[in-house]
Amino acid sequence: MFTDFTSEIMSYPGGEKITACMQCGTCTGSCPASHAMKYTPRRLISLIRANQRDTVLKSLDIWKCASCYTCTARCPRGIKFTDIMYILKNLAWKEQRKEEDHNIFGFYSSFQDLIQSRGRMNEAELILRYSLKTNPYKLLEFAPLGMKMFLKGRTAIVPPGIKNKRQLQEILRISQERGGE
Amino acid sequence: MVYQYYPGCSLHASARDYDESVKGIMEKLALELKEVPDWNCCGATVIPSVNQWQAQILPARNLALAAENKGDLVIPCNACYMNLKKVQYNMAHYREVREKITQIFGQVGLRLVGMPKVRHLLEVIVDDVGLSKVKELVTKPLKDLKVVCYSGCQLVRPLGFDDPEDPQALDRLMETLGAVVLPFSKKSHCCGSSLMTTQPELALKMADEILEEAKKVGAETIVVTCPMCQLNLDAFQNQINSRFNRDGQIPVTYFTQLMGLAFGLNKNQLGLKRGIVSPAKVLEKIG
Numbered sequence: 001m002f003t004d005f006t007s008e009i010m011s012y013p014g015g016e017k018i019t020a021c022m023q024c025g026t027c028t029g030s031c032p033a034s035h036a037m038k039y040t041p042r043r044l045i046s047l048i049r050a051n052q053r054d055t056v057l058k059s060l061d062i063w064k065c066a067s068c069y070t071c072t073a074r075c076p077r078g079i080k081f082t083d084i085m086y087i088l089k090n091l092a093w094k095e096q097r098k099e100e101d102h103n104i105f106g107f108y109s110s111f112q113d114l115i116q117s118r119g120r121m122n123e124a125e126l127i128l129r130y131s132l133k134t135n136p137y138k139l140l141e142f143a144p145l146g147m148k149m150f151l152k153g154r155t156a157i158v159p160p161g162i163k164n165k166r167q168l169q170e171i172l173r174i175s176q177e178r179g180g181e
Numbered sequence: 182m183v184y185q186y187y188p189g190c191s192l193h194a195s196a197r198d199y200d201e202s203v204k205g206i207m208e209k210l211a212l213e214l215k216e217v218p219d220w221n222c223c224g225a226t227v228i229p230s231v232n233q234w235q236a237q238i239l240p241a242r243n244l245a246l247a248a249e250n251k252g253d254l255v256i257p258c259n260a261c262y263m264n265l266k267k268v269q270y271n272m273a274h275y276r277e278v279r280e281k282i283t284q285i286f287g288q289v290g291l292r293l294v295g296m297p298k299v300r301h302l303l304e305v306i307v308d309d310v311g312l313s314k315v316k317e318l319v320t321k322p323l324k325d326l327k328v329v330c331y332s333g334c335q336l337v338r339p340l341g342f343d344d345p346e347d348p349q350a351l352d353r354l355m356e357t358l359g360a361v362v363l364p365f366s367k368k369s370h371c372c373g374s375s376l377m378t379t380q381p382e383l384a385l386k387m388a389d390e391i392l393e394e395a396k397k398v399g400a401e402t403i404v405v406t407c408p409m410c411q412l413n414l415d416a417f418q419n420q421i422n423s424r425f426n427r428d429g430q431i432p433v434t435y436f437t438q439l440m441g442l443a444f445g446l447n448k449n450q451l452g453l454k455r456g457i458v459s460p461a462k463v464l465e466k467i468g
Contacts, residue, residue, distance in 0.1 A: 012233070013233075013271055013274075013275050013278065032370065032371045032373075032387050033376075033383055033387075036382075036383055063230075063379070063380075064376070064380060064383060066226070066371050066373055066374040066375075066376050066383075066384070066387070067226040067229070067230075067335070067374065068334035068335070068338070068370075068371030068374075069263075069334060069335065069338035069339065069345075070334065070338070070370075070371070072338065072339055073338050073339055073345040073346070080339075086229050086230060086233065086236075087233070089230040089231065090230070090231065090232065090233050093230070093231045093232070103379050103380070104379050104380075107227075107375070107378055107379045108227055108230060108231050108379075109231075111225075111227040111228070112227070112228065112231060112232070112235075115221075115222050115224070115228065115239070119221040119222060120190045120193075120221060120222050121190040121191075121222045121225070122190065122193075122194050123191075123194055123195050124194070127378070130378065145416055145417075145457075148416075148457055149195060149416070149457075152454070152455045152456075152457065153197055153455060154194065154195045154196070154197055154198070154455055155194055155195070156193060156194040160190065160193055160194070162219050162220070162221050163219050164219055167242075167289050167291075168221055168242060170288075170289050171238050171242065171285050171286065171288075171289055171291070172235055172238055172239075174285045174288060175234040175235065175237075175238050175281070175285055176234070
């Protein structure tokens, strides 16, 4: 469908300007997570342009983006790198399910399941689902903070949800069928 | 002034203090906030990472519920604000997105005609209410309270309002309340967001840098505009202190809580007892 990885990225909203990159590294220098990455934002752009699709999508570095948009705010060429990170994560999620990193897979899928079933997020249930999916012993780690939050009245007693769940589930389902992933 | 209101999921749970203080100050400010009926989660930063279509659909349903020219939509959370604005941007700039959402929504009777303008609560207070009106309402100035203003990231970046690197609105508001606003280079840095759960070693470091500078410049509290920032900066200070060998704690308060305090509202009305790091001591001098 695409001749190379660059044109694939460019086909998604936010990916258009990737070829304007001049490898100045402002993105990497601005990124609060780049210190922990082997493939930093600048290197990721370079790898995309060198058509290294597998290397990029298999790298867990793309999951280190916290979506702070500093790179986007600062890029002198107007590249929306935060959006490119989202595109990369979407592709990786679809194709290389993150079994290799249990935590990431467990958290993102727990969140997604929770929204699909209730329409609203609640931290306590998210942590519960996430821990049960990854490692139930995590509940012990979260317990002290969870207890404090509970005592401060900062947890929802009744799991929150929307009334018209069917409508939400319906539009999510149709979007899935129509070329959604 | 009447606005539509999208609280976002956190304000009904971990950020109940934010919700309480928003409701507390509304009457004073002569603002009426009408909650959008049956609103859903915006998807935070999680859904856009795994499914771009769901990331359009979730915020767009909220926009549809608030559509038909019912007035501006006010949002207190930076991430919800960014997500709803971003869908509007995508619908305006990408025909494929616009047509697909319209078509899918048409099948369930949702319409996106007359979409609201999306505003952050801070933006409405500074731009619509105005600082001169705020000043008139101050009965207990936050005298000698040393604060650093932390806008966080998603409020001020492209699509947001204020300067993306050195935002000013929160500083001006706090000065208007009588607080001493200290220079702070981390005001729009990232708190670590949901990485606090998946990759705590990364997020704890991000939060630590913000907390450390705030303590170093002598702040008594960090003022925030977002429930995610508040949680990450407030709830993990013990872990951060032991991990990075730091001392001391600093309370993290919502700008709405400090506004309520300066307006003379009762502390219990403002959720000030809910901080993991209690602000009680530093707020004693306000009375």
